[in-house]
Amino acid sequence: MDQFLRTADSNWFRQRIKGVILCVLAAFVVLFIRLFFLQVIEREEYRRLSENNSIRLQSIKPPRGLIFDRHGELLVDNRPSFDLSIITKDAKPLEKTLGKLAYFLKSPVEELQSNMSRNKGYSAYTPILLKQDIGRDALAQVEVHKFDLPGVGVDVEARRQYINRNSAAHLVGYLSEINAEELKSGKYPENKSGDFIGRFGVEKTYEHYLRGQRGGRQVEVNATGQVVRILKTVEAKPGHNIYLTIDTRVQKKAEELLQGRAGAVIAMDPSTGEILALASNPSFDQNDFVSGMSHEKWEELVSNPQRPLENKAVQGEYPPASTYKIMTALAALEEGAIDEDTTFFCPGYYKFGDRQFRCWKESGHGTVDVVKALSESCDVFFYQAGLKLGVDRLAWHAKAAGLGSPTEINLDNEASGLVPTAGWKKNRTGVDWQRGETLSVAIGQGYNLATPLQMLVLTSTVANGGTLYRPLILKKIETAEGEIVSEGEIRTKGKLPVSQRTLDIVRKGLWEVVNSPTGTARNARIPGVEVSGKTGTAQVVGRKPDASADKKTEPVIKPHAWFVAYAPSGNPQIAVAVIVEHGEGGGSVAAPIAREVLKAFFADRKFNPSQIQATFQP
Amino acid sequence: MFDRRLVQNFDWGLLGLTLSLGTMGLIILYSAVTAGTPDPQKVLCLKQLIWFCVGTVVMVACFLFDYKLLERWALPFYIFCILLLIAVLISGKYAGGSKRWLALGPVSLQPSELIKIAVIIFVARYYSKVVNTIGLGIRELVCPIIVTVIPFVLIVAQPDLGTALLVVVIVGSMTIFVKIDRRSFIWIIATSTTALPLVWFFILKAYQKKRILTFLNPDRDPLGAGYHIIQSKIAIGSGMIFGKGFLKGTQNALEFLPEQHTDFIFSVLAEEWGFVGSLVLLLLFLMLIIWGLNVAQGCREPFGTLLAVGVTAMIFWQVFINLGMVMGLMPVVGVPLPLISYGGSSVVTMMMCIGLLLNVSMRRFMIE
Numbered sequence A: 001m002d003q004f005l006r007t008a009d010s011n012w013f014r015q016r017i018k019g020v021i022l023c024v025l026a027a028f029v030v031l032f033i034r035l036f037f038l039q040v041i042e043r044e045e046y047r048r049l050s051e052n053n054s055i056r057l058q059s060i061k062p063p064r065g066l067i068f069d070r071h072g073e074l075l076v077d078n079r080p081s082f083d084l085s086i087i088t089k090d091a092k093p094l095e096k097t098l099g100k101l102a103y104f105l106k107s108p109v110e111e112l113q114s115n116m117s118r119n120k121g122y123s124a125y126t127p128i129l130l131k132q133d134i135g136r137d138a139l140a141q142v143e144v145h146k147f148d149l150p151g152v153g154v155d156v157e158a159r160r161q162y163i164n165r166n167s168a169a170h171l172v173g174y175l176s177e178i179n180a181e182e183l184k185s186g187k188y189p190e191n192k193s194g195d196f197i198g199r200f201g202v203e204k205t206y207e208h209y210l211r212g213q214r215g216g217r218q219v220e221v222n223a224t225g226q227v228v229r230i231l232k233t234v235e236a237k238p239g240h241n242i243y244l245t246i247d248t249r250v251q252k253k254a255e256e257l258l259q260g261r262a263g264a265v266i267a268m269d270p271s272t273g274e275i276l277a278l279a280s281n282p283s284f285d286q287n288d289f290v291s292g293m294s295h296e297k298w299e300e301l302v303s304n305p306q307r308p309l310e311n312k313a314v315q316g317e318y319p320p321a322s323t324y325k326i327m328t329a330l331a332a333l334e335e336g337a338i339d340e341d342t343t344f345f346c347p348g349y350y351k352f353g354d355r356q357f358r359c360w361k362e363s364g365h366g367t368v369d370v371v372k373a374l375s376e377s378c379d380v381f382f383y384q385a386g387l388k389l390g391v392d393r394l395a396w397h398a399k400a401a402g403l404g405s406p407t408e409i410n411l412d413n414e415a416s417g418l419v420p421t422a423g424w425k426k427n428r429t430g431v432d433w434q435r436g437e438t439l440s441v442a443i444g445q446g447y448n449l450a451t452p453l454q455m456l457v458l459t460s461t462v463a464n465g466g467t468l469y470r471p472l473i474l475k476k477i478e479t480a481e482g483e484i485v486s487e488g489e490i491r492t493k494g495k496l497p498v499s500q501r502t503l504d505i506v507r508k509g510l511w512e513v514v515n516s517p518t519g520t521a522r523n524a525r526i527p528g529v530e531v532s533g534k535t536g537t538a539q540v541v542g543r544k545p546d547a548s549a550d551k552k553t554e555p556v557i558k559p560h561a562w563f564v565a566y567a568p569s570g571n572p573q574i575a576v577a578v579i580v581e582h583g584e585g586g587g588s589v590a591a592p593i594a595r596e597v598l599k600a601f602f603a604d605r606k607f608n609p610s611q612i613q614a615t616f617q618p
Numbered sequence B: 001m002f003d004r005r006l007v008q009n010f011d012w013g014l015l016g017l018t019l020s021l022g023t024m025g026l027i028i029l030y031s032a033v034t035a036g037t038p039d040p041q042k043v044l045c046l047k048q049l050i051w052f053c054v055g056t057v058v059m060v061a062c063f064l065f066d067y068k069l070l071e072r073w074a075l076p077f078y079i080f081c082i083l084l085l086i087a088v089l090i091s092g093k094y095a096g097g098s099k100r101w102l103a104l105g106p107v108s109l110q111p112s113e114l115i116k117i118a119v120i121i122f123v124a125r126y127y128s129k130v131v132n133t134i135g136l137g138i139r140e141l142v143c144p145i146i147v148t149v150i151p152f153v154l155i156v157a158q159p160d161l162g163t164a165l166l167v168v169v170i171v172g173s174m175t176i177f178v179k180i181d182r183r184s185f186i187w188i189i190a191t192s193t194t195a196l197p198l199v200w201f202f203i204l205k206a207y208q209k210k211r212i213l214t215f216l217n218p219d220r221d222p223l224g225a226g227y228h229i230i231q232s233k234i235a236i237g238s239g240m241i242f243g244k245g246f247l248k249g250t251q252n253a254l255e256f257l258p259e260q261h262t263d264f265i266f267s268v269l270a271e272e273w274g275f276v277g278s279l280v281l282l283l284l285f286l287m288l289i290i291w292g293l294n295v296a297q298g299c300r301e302p303f304g305t306l307l308a309v310g311v312t313a314m315i316f317w318q319v320f321i322n323l324g325m326v327m328g329l330m331p332v333v334g335v336p337l338p339l340i341s342y343g344g345s346s347v348v349t350m351m352m353c354i355g356l357l358l359n360v361s362m363r364r365f366m367i368e
Helices: A002-006 A010-041 A043-051 A094-105 A109-118 A135-144 A180-185 A201-205 A248-258 A295-303 A321-335 A370-376 A379-389 A391-400 A422-429 A435-442 A452-463 A500-515 A586-602 A609-613 B004-008 B012-034 B043-064 B067-091 B111-130 B138-156 B161-178 B182-203 B206-216 B225-238 B265-298 B302-326 B344-362
Strands: A055-060 A074-086 A128-131 A152-162 A175-177 A196-198 A215-221 A227-234 A241-244 A263-268 A275-281 A344-346 A349-352 A355-358 A366-368 A467-469 A474-478 A484-487 A492-495 A532-538 A560-567 A574-580 B093-095 B098-104 B107-109
Touching: A010 A043, A010 B161, A010 B225, A010 B265, A010 B302, A043 B225, A055 A227, A055 B225, A074 A094, A074 A135, A094 A109, A094 A135, A109 A128, A135 A152, A196 A201, A248 A263, A248 A275, A248 A586, A263 A452, A263 A586, A321 A370, A321 A379, A321 A391, A321 A435, A321 A452, A321 A500, A321 A532, A321 A560, A321 A586, A344 A379, A349 A379, A349 A435, A355 A379, A366 A370, A370 A379, A370 A500, A379 A391, A379 A435, A391 A422, A391 A435, A452 A467, A452 A500, A452 A532, A452 A560, A452 A574, A500 A532, A532 A586, A560 A586, A574 A586, B012 B043, B012 B265, B012 B344, B043 B344, B067 B098, B067 B111, B067 B138, B067 B302, B067 B344, B107 B344, B111 B138, B111 B161, B111 B302, B111 B344, B138 B161, B138 B182, B161 B302, B225 B265, B225 B302, B265 B302, B265 B344, B302 B344
Parallel strands: none
Antiparallel strands: A055 A215, A074 A128, A074 A152, A175 A196, A215 A227, A241 A474, A263 A275, A263 A574, A344 A366, A349 A355, A467 A492, A474 A484, A532 A560, A560 A574, B093 B098, B098 B107
């Protein structure tokens, strides 16, 4: 019975279908009402909108984030630039309008025409860029004659301005226009043609934060294409502001001191790894990249033998020379190859095999221990210490101090330097390591290569008591309103595998370099603050260490001058590394630069007397 | 095979209605692809005409056999379409942000169109066996739910939210038509309200979420989808009562309308033919749908009835969603307007539907 009652028969279906028909009718009534509303009730409004071809979309470019130094001093800004654009459909008659514009802009008509065909888009309704950065005079003319120039619009664009020309150029970097391949690659989905992106330095590394977010506007325009009403706006979000760790005062001083020479100066806070200054000379004006560099200027930069585009602090690989003795001393002491009482006699040369290896002081240093050897930079001491140590053990310690690999500072093209080992040489050349080569390596010549940054990190590590910090350039990132987005992460990479005792001995030597009457860097002393350091003079082809004493051959190329330092010696707050290419004397040329940099750093810092007097206990 | 009664009972009216709609579609398509553009793509009109011819052949094929045979082939056909859907995900042609087409030589096939029919046939057969006057219970609903969810997931993965939702809505309509018993109905409401947030957070892609949010508040996206809807409404509204005239649509010519030969083709029609023209189209569609329901009513056995209802539901929903979207009543989802929007797969599928309706209709007096 039940079964029968529940069967769906034709009548039941028929009822259901009737219900469906009602629903369908209801739905169509809704559509009908809506259509009626649009096409009958609101028809005038829509007809008006369509007749004037009225609605356009405008894109709003986000202001790029600013860059500051650690104290909030502005380094990179955005300034207004006025860009002229034209909408061809509105700008009739076209030739006449272009002619007038050429007159106001004082540019040839051909230039405007070629820009127009170059930037042509798909629709006759999108604005075509005619000329960028027209300047206030031209702007005034265009604005005054606005009604004679239909279809012409002026957009205010923000243009990057590097406030201190040529300062911190390699660190801050520059922008340039995004090219077609990059747009196609899909790596820059938010960017459009005509956008500028970071190409080098901090502008590139932090592009993502600096960039901000596009906004846009729906506008209603009249028959001549001028905006009469803004319908809806989505505000552009400005990019985040970047605070670097550098101190502009110290940075500028460093750059001033490098004028006229090729080289680099870097300074760091040994207790955090924060970079206080990063200068590389020769440098370049970043503003040139933003306004469009001429071909000649680019050629000039690229073919300059002193390589202005290279960030020597980070990309330049040089033989560390005597500054490397710090490394050799640490390794030899720690491995027990020598101890604080070990002495060697330096007559001005060292006989090894059938060769004589010279010491830089022809008359020799006499009997020296490790502290004196550092202070007077005795090559002979280190030849022998190096031999006892062996190249591989020395290399092990060097690598543990960060040499031979990038420091991860997060800047372009950081070089790794080179720490040779026997195995490396065998791989590279097929020839076994010769013990004689250990002598060169022990004094920082031979295959050794280091960047100024790596030597700075080594110096800093010794200064702070053995902790390796990653060099940090970012202090913090803030939104345009001042909310902190992220802070630079102070990161340690471990500790030096040496005992406190070893460090103390080496630090004593470094103190004496500057403060002992026979030290090689007495030039680095500053009043009121004790400085420790190490000089270096890196031979670059030419005089061989085993040339005999009376052959005073003119070196083919002058050696590089190195100096690394930290101060105050007892409680270091700054470490510095200086290299002057072909500067010759580490003590005579590089040390004074470091001195002035340290002076600038300590200039308006208040110290309590106990800090200044802090010296080592031997 | 050829019974005289078949020819007698052939529904010429339905055929006439279909041809009228098709012709209107071709005329408007011509305007959509030629007016104003610097390089008119007249070839698209030709292609659409070819598709109509192909569609006609398919339509005829769909009524040459007795539709009751479909009961036997329901499951294999469904599985075949599912396999095609999987094939598309693996090696489909990527176009316009999604993988929807399978390339078969010179022709591209859109399996998501085909699956709609497969699902209708399968569900119609299933329901014809279990339908009763009290309504379906949960146990009976499990099967159709599974049968719907599988293609839904596969289509959303392409991603093609519009077609996926269409499948759900069609099966939903058929299900409500056969009635659900009260308890199950409550149960369904409960689970879908809990499932909705899950879908929102885990299945929908960012741009799809954005579309729905934009619809709910167009002010959110005045630069993207919001802009398209505004342009569409301007096109429709500016048609006023009598339209701007054939080929004279300015919104159309100036390329303000996005996708004007596919999703937004109605806006072209409304602009050029005005309220009068739009009303004519609306009425033609209404007639077509009522006609389909009439076929359902005239059929004396459950499978045919359900088949007709399902097919008609598909036509109805596509018309309603497309027109609703274009007039700003619904979120922007890519659902083509039947027989009018450009698109081979859509045209052929629609013709298949008409063919099935003709099939059911002409055999209504032949009951075993």
